[in-house]
Amino acid sequence: MTDRARRGDLESGREEELALLSCEQADAAVAEVDAEYRKQCVYRAEGVEPLEYFQALSSYAEAGDHLLTRLRFDPSPAGLRLWSFVFSERKRLFAARQGGLKIFAVMKDLGTMPVLTYALAKAVTFYADELWWSPCLMEDTRLLDAAEAMGCHDQCCYVRAALGAYELHSHFPEPDLSIAAVGSCCDDFSAIMQLIAGRGHKTIFWELPLRKDRAAHISREQFAKTFDGESWYQRRALDFLVRQFERVKLAVEQVAGEQIREEMLRESIRRANKVRKLVRQIRDLAYGTVPAPLAGLETMLCEFLAIHYCSDPIQCAAVLEDVLKVVRQRVELGQGVLGGGAYRTVWAMPCTDPSIVQLWEKMGGCVTGTEYLISHSRYRIRTDGAPLRALAEAVLNDPCIGTTAFRAQRVVEEVRKYQAEGVIIPSIFGASHCSYEIREISSAVHRQCGVPVLSFEVPFSSKGVSDQVMGRLQAFAELLEQRRKKAGTN
Amino acid sequence: MGADEKHSELTAELREEIGRFRQSQVQSLQAQGKVVGCLGSMVPLELVRACGCRAVRLLEAGSAQDFEAAAELMGADTCPFCRCQIGRRLGGRSPQAELQVLVAANHCDQSRRSGQVFGQHFNVPLLPIMVPATWEDQSSLEMYVSELRWLGEELAQITGTFPSQSRLEESITAYGAARRAVGGLLEQLGNTPVLAHELVCLLGVADPVSLVGFVAQVRGQVARLASGESVAGDRPTVLVVGSIMGDEDISLLKALEGRCRVVQATCSGRMFVDLQVELKGGDAIEGLGRAYWEQLPSVRSRPNSPFYHYVNEMIQRYKVDAIVYRSLKFCDLWSLEAVRFKQEISLPVLALDCTYGPGQASLVDGRVQALLEMVEEARR
Numbered sequence: 001m002t003d004r005a006r007r008g009d010l011e012s013g014r015e016e017e018l019a020l021l022s023c024e025q026a027d028a029a030v031a032e033v034d035a036e037y038r039k040q041c042v043y044r045a046e047g048v049e050p051l052e053y054f055q056a057l058s059s060y061a062e063a064g065d066h067l068l069t070r071l072r073f074d075p076s077p078a079g080l081r082l083w084s085f086v087f088s089e090r091k092r093l094f095a096a097r098q099g100g101l102k103i104f105a106v107m108k109d110l111g112t113m114p115v116l117t118y119a120l121a122k123a124v125t126f127y128a129d130e131l132w133w134s135p136c137l138m139e140d141t142r143l144l145d146a147a148e149a150m151g152c153h154d155q156c157c158y159v160r161a162a163l164g165a166y167e168l169h170s171h172f173p174e175p176d177l178s179i180a181a182v183g184s185c186c187d188d189f190s191a192i193m194q195l196i197a198g199r200g201h202k203t204i205f206w207e208l209p210l211r212k213d214r215a216a217h218i219s220r221e222q223f224a225k226t227f228d229g230e231s232w233y234q235r236r237a238l239d240f241l242v243r244q245f246e247r248v249k250l251a252v253e254q255v256a257g258e259q260i261r262e263e264m265l266r267e268s269i270r271r272a273n274k275v276r277k278l279v280r281q282i283r284d285l286a287y288g289t290v291p292a293p294l295a296g297l298e299t300m301l302c303e304f305l306a307i308h309y310c311s312d313p314i315q316c317a318a319v320l321e322d323v324l325k326v327v328r329q330r331v332e333l334g335q336g337v338l339g340g341g342a343y344r345t346v347w348a349m350p351c352t353d354p355s356i357v358q359l360w361e362k363m364g365g366c367v368t369g370t371e372y373l374i375s376h377s378r379y380r381i382r383t384d385g386a387p388l389r390a391l392a393e394a395v396l397n398d399p400c401i402g403t404t405a406f407r408a409q410r411v412v413e414e415v416r417k418y419q420a421e422g423v424i425i426p427s428i429f430g431a432s433h434c435s436y437e438i439r440e441i442s443s444a445v446h447r448q449c450g451v452p453v454l455s456f457e458v459p460f461s462s463k464g465v466s467d468q469v470m471g472r473l474q475a476f477a478e479l480l481e482q483r484r485k486k487a488g489t490n
Numbered sequence: 491m492g493a494d495e496k497h498s499e500l501t502a503e504l505r506e507e508i509g510r511f512r513q514s515q516v517q518s519l520q521a522q523g524k525v526v527g528c529l530g531s532m533v534p535l536e537l538v539r540a541c542g543c544r545a546v547r548l549l550e551a552g553s554a555q556d557f558e559a560a561a562e563l564m565g566a567d568t569c570p571f572c573r574c575q576i577g578r579r580l581g582g583r584s585p586q587a588e589l590q591v592l593v594a595a596n597h598c599d600q601s602r603r604s605g606q607v608f609g610q611h612f613n614v615p616l617l618p619i620m621v622p623a624t625w626e627d628q629s630s631l632e633m634y635v636s637e638l639r640w641l642g643e644e645l646a647q648i649t650g651t652f653p654s655q656s657r658l659e660e661s662i663t664a665y666g667a668a669r670r671a672v673g674g675l676l677e678q679l680g681n682t683p684v685l686a687h688e689l690v691c692l693l694g695v696a697d698p699v700s701l702v703g704f705v706a707q708v709r710g711q712v713a714r715l716a717s718g719e720s721v722a723g724d725r726p727t728v729l730v731v732g733s734i735m736g737d738e739d740i741s742l743l744k745a746l747e748g749r750c751r752v753v754q755a756t757c758s759g760r761m762f763v764d765l766q767v768e769l770k771g772g773d774a775i776e777g778l779g780r781a782y783w784e785q786l787p788s789v790r791s792r793p794n795s796p797f798y799h800y801v802n803e804m805i806q807r808y809k810v811d812a813i814v815y816r817s818l819k820f821c822d823l824w825s826l827e828a829v830r831f832k833q834e835i836s837l838p839v840l841a842l843d844c845t846y847g848p849g850q851a852s853l854v855d856g857r858v859q860a861l862l863e864m865v866e867e868a869r870r
Contacts, residue, residue, distance in 0.1 A: 151829025155567070156822055182623045182792040187599045190623065190790070191826035197793055198830050205792035207630060210596045210620035217615040220643040236636055237620075243629040403606050432822060435565025436603040 016335045020072035020295060026080055027056040033077045041081055043092050043312050046122060048099030053088035053315075054080070060087035065137040070355055070464070074298050074337060078322035085310055085319045086301050089126065090171055092311045096124040097173035102256050105175035105201075106308065107162070107193055108185050109208060111377030112395050114308040116245065116388075117179075117252055119260045119268040124311050126172060128162040128196075129189065130304070134171070135161050136353040139462040142168065150195055156188035157431035158352050158460070163192050166201060175201065177255045179248055183207040184401040187432040204251045206244040208395065209237040211402035227390070229379035229397035231406070241392035249388065265387040271313055276378050278320035279306045283378070285327045287368045287418045291336025293327045296357040296367030300350065303370065306377040342366035343480040344421045346414045348441055349373070349434070351426040352458045356473075359465050360424070363477045369414030371407060375399055404437050408444035415449045421480050425455035452479055493718055500715045501682055504708060508688045511704045515696040516584045519544055522697065524649055525588045527614075529575065529605050530595035531734075531757040531786055532621040532634075534778050536767065537642055538593065539698075540661040542651030546585045547694035548575055549758050551736025556581060557846045563607055569821045570846045571734055572604035579612055585695055589614055591648060593641060595621045598790060598823050617644050623792045625783075635779035642775065658774035661698075662767045668698035671705035673763045678716035681725070683743040683752035690754075690763055691737040726865045727751045727808050731801060732816035732842075733824045734758050741851040742816055742842065745858040750865075753808045756816075760804070761786055790823045798834055805837065812838040812865045814858070819845045838864055 021029060033054065041054035057080070061068040065087060073083055097103055102123040106113045110127065117125040135144050135158055143164030144154075150167065152160035165171040180193040182205050197203035211233045214223050222235045253259050282302045286294040294302075302323060309316035330336065338361055346369035351357050357367065376397035382390035399407040411423060423445050427434040442453040454476040459466050519525050522544040528535060529548050538545035556577035557570050563580075564573050578586040592614050594605025602618065609616030619637045622630035642653040651657070672693055679686035692701055728750045730742065735758045746752050755761060767781040787796035804810065815831050817824035828841040840861040844850060 149829075152826055155820060156826060180792070184596055184602065184620070185599065187822035188826065190599075190792070191822050194792060194794055195826065195830060203793075205624050205626070207622045207624045207633075209622075209633075210602065210618060212618055215616070217648070218617070218644060219647050220640060236633070236640075240629060240633045243627065244624075247627050247629075404603055405606070405610070430567050430820065430822075432599040432820075433603065435568050436600075436607065438565065439563065 016333065017291065017339055018075055018330075018335055018337050020337055021075050022072060023058055023061065023069045026073040026083075027058050029075060029077075030054065030056050030080050030084070033080070037077055040318065041084070041315070043088075043095065043315060045096060045099060045101060045124070045312075048095050048101065051088075051091060051095050053091065054084045055088070057083055057087070060084070063090075064140075065134075066139045067137045067355060071297070072358055074295060076326045078319075078326040079294075079298055082298060082301055082319055082323055085312075085315060086305075089310045093124060093126060093172045096311070102177075103173055103175045104252065104255075105172065105178040107178065107180045108189055109181040109395060109398070110374045111307040112391055113179050113181070113248065115268050115272045115381065115391055115394075116249060116260070116265065118271070118309070118313055119264040120252070120256050120258060122258075123256055125308055126311050127308050128165065128172070128178070129159055131161040131165045131171060132157070132159040133350075133352050133354065134165070135460055136355075141460070141462075143170070144460070147192075150199075152192060152195065155430045156191070157186070157428045159189050160192055163195055166196050166199065177251060178203040179252075180205050181208045184210045186400070188430065204248060206248050207240070208398065208401050209240055211237060211396055211398075211406070213403050213406060226393055226397050227380065227382040229376060231397045231402075233396040237396065238389070238392055241395055242389050245388050245392050262387055265391075266383070269381045269383060269387055269390060271317070273380050273383070275309060275313070275317055275320060276306050276380060278317065278324055279303055279378050282320065282324050282327055283370075285324075285331055287370075289331050289336075291334075291340040292338045292342065292366050292368070293330035293336055294323070295337045296347070296361060297354050298323070299367065300354075300357070300370070300372070303372060303374065303378070304350075307374055338366045339364070343477060344368040344419060346370060346411060346418065346420045346423045347372070348411045348423055348425045348437075349427060352428060353461075353465065356426060356458065356465055356469060359470065360473055363473055365473075365477060365480075368420050369418040371399065371411045371414060373400055375410055400433065404433075404440040405444070407437060408441045411441050412444050412448045415445060415451060420449075420451060421483065422451050422476065423453045424476070425453065426458045427455055429457045429459075452476070452483070497715065497718050500711060500718070501685060504685055504711055504715065505688065507708055507711075508685070508692065512692060512695065515692070515700065516588075518697070519546070519585055519588045524590045525585065526591045526593060526645070527586065527589040528593050530597040530601055530621070531762065531788075532595050532597060532782055533593045533619065534638065534782055535694075536658065536661040536665045536778055537638055537653055537775070538645065539664070540653035540657040541642060541645035542649040543591070543645060544697070546589070548586065549691045549694040549734070549737050550578060550583070550586065551575065551734075552738030552740065552846055554846050554848055556583065563611060564604070567820050568604075569598075569600045570818050571736055571821070572600045574736060574846070575604055576607055576611070579608065591615050591617065591645070593617045593619060595619050597621060597788070598821070600821070615648070617641060623790055625791055625796070626793075631780065631783050634783055635776055638775050638779050653775070655774050658778065659769055662769060662774065662778060664698040666766055668693060668696070668701040668705075669763050669765060671702045675705060675709065675712050676760070676763060678712050680727075680751040680753065681748070682715065683747055683754055684740050686752070687735065687740060687743055687754060687759070688737065690759060693762060694758075725750045726811035726862065726869065727753065728862075729801070729804055729808065729810040729813045730754045730756065730759065730816060731813060732756055733818040733821045735816075739846065741854050742814065742844070742858070744851065745855040746814070749858070749862050750811075753804060753810065755801070755804050757786065757788070761800075789827055794827075801835065805835075810837065811869070812840070812861055814861070815839050815841045817841070817843050819843055838868070
């Protein structure tokens, strides 16, 4: 909770609740935004025709992401710009290809490899994994069907949509190189990355090392702590990772026809740190203030921008700066987009179906902390020493390459930091890590924080949130209400 | 007594002998130093033994009961093999119940995580080792060897016995002899794959020196069994590849038995037996690491071309007519590769996604029969 937490204001009735907009209302709001502001919202890259992206959200819905018509949006221009920016990524990628830029698809490391590739000016990088929520956004099984035809059935995570997108050439141009992180990662996505490579897409694999925990019986390993993120790791893992990065760097340079010099990499790290700082600031205010100045989905979009800038590092920083400005203003004015009495919950997985987050908010809940499997993408990257080594070190903050207990601890820290009343784990059937993590996270949260945990599987549905999920969320809200009454905090 | 009856009798006798030997080996576990469970084919038993421990490669799995027992600790969508490791410990079954240390490799996400559950829930010290999935760069092999050195040092801290060059050489020689002994019998047991599988599983739990003695003892019986198989030459040869096969996970092998000649080439089959470490006087840990690295191709490798190379080699070596590609339910690394495998291999492939449930046997039986009918038809 930040110093400016508004519990006091809440009690004195100073809070003001801002209404979220329907898609139709958002379109009207976009139309009213002045031309000067709109002019700032343009993707520019050498050789690429400038591309304005601040458009009616319904146009993105019409282009395929139909769920947008059922979501509600932050009323500020900055919030609407954020949505437009995220959903225009596909256009940017195709424009970049037309403009002759190199296209890199990165997979699984979620936050580090793009810092290397964005050291090149004439390159664009995107995460194929991000297609994971597309079936729900599209309310359509096309990507999943295409993946299934190649053997990726419903026993594996929705991330299989990435394979479908590679096959259909629907969401991104053919990458010049796919950079796949394997090793200590989930089995289903490892298999998917192999299938992608097996289909003839030019791919380089690199290794995510196994990060070991310090334990009493492990005495012959030398451990060190990451620069930021405070993650213990065995030193040998870092040396190994540096060699992995050297390999990838060489492959990237060969594709780009340009060498990545140290100063280019330092500049890219500086840019990454700027974005990461913005995300941290937004999170802290959004999750740590009552009433919440930014809703769960908008904050989630900001968090995900840190992993690859949505294919435009410059606009990404501008979008985040804009959002931060609005959030700060709201905190100053005591304005929130959700009621001050919302049930404070940490989300320990990103939700495949974003409408579930809004359903929870509608039921009186809010998101006040997250562990979206990308928490390593918000820590600072070291700026002293060799930049490639600094990047390698940043990988070692990844919550998924070590023990389940490590990630559970990250969730616990979020609960404590933002004084959450509960934890929600929207899991994915068949994702190799989920079934192991739920018990561990639940047990750690119960034991260390004494707050309840709700976990449920998110089913794919083109007809809205299932009754079962709705019922579970409702029951959880009631449980949190009862706990408040019992504690006399209501 | 007819030839078939005699064959059945000999098979039953051998199974009993294997069972008795296995039992005696399990009972002697505690008497030979710390009992160290090795989860994954890339944890070298030779190294663990050289540290004064009794190495047990965890191959015990396959019962629905063990699978169910683990439900309290693991989700429904988890690998049956991994679940059984936990379930057996919960049920007090050997050798999982006797383990004092667990070495778990990150062969797959689930073996990594189930190792953590095992260590944490049963308060068993866990030594996790990294086995890189990548192999195209020398750094991956070096990392693996470095992990083995570390493992040796950690085990030495626990046991007080350092894996010196001479201890390693002795251990490598012992396991080499045991593998060769078992391998020699396998060539004669192609028509009795269940028996062959039980014999291979002994390599995981038995002391290698005792195992060599046991093999010498039953060699004559195996030869008699093989000589009585008059029709063996006419049968098609089926290669079995796929997820690890636990000792009680035999429904597929049962379905194949008597119908074809079987080459079981999973990591708990031929691959486990054929591994040989050549010392040539060099650093023993490096030699060990290199042998495991080069001789155990995995579907999990990225890219996984060495696995396909291995399968093609086996097809040539054993003149294979058809392949059963068997994955365990929720074993993504195998099950998601099935369609591609069928496209890459130019032989009839039966892809099975198996569980340890009770209805499995009849389902597998029907599909195996259909495959073999197709193969027979093609051979005519």
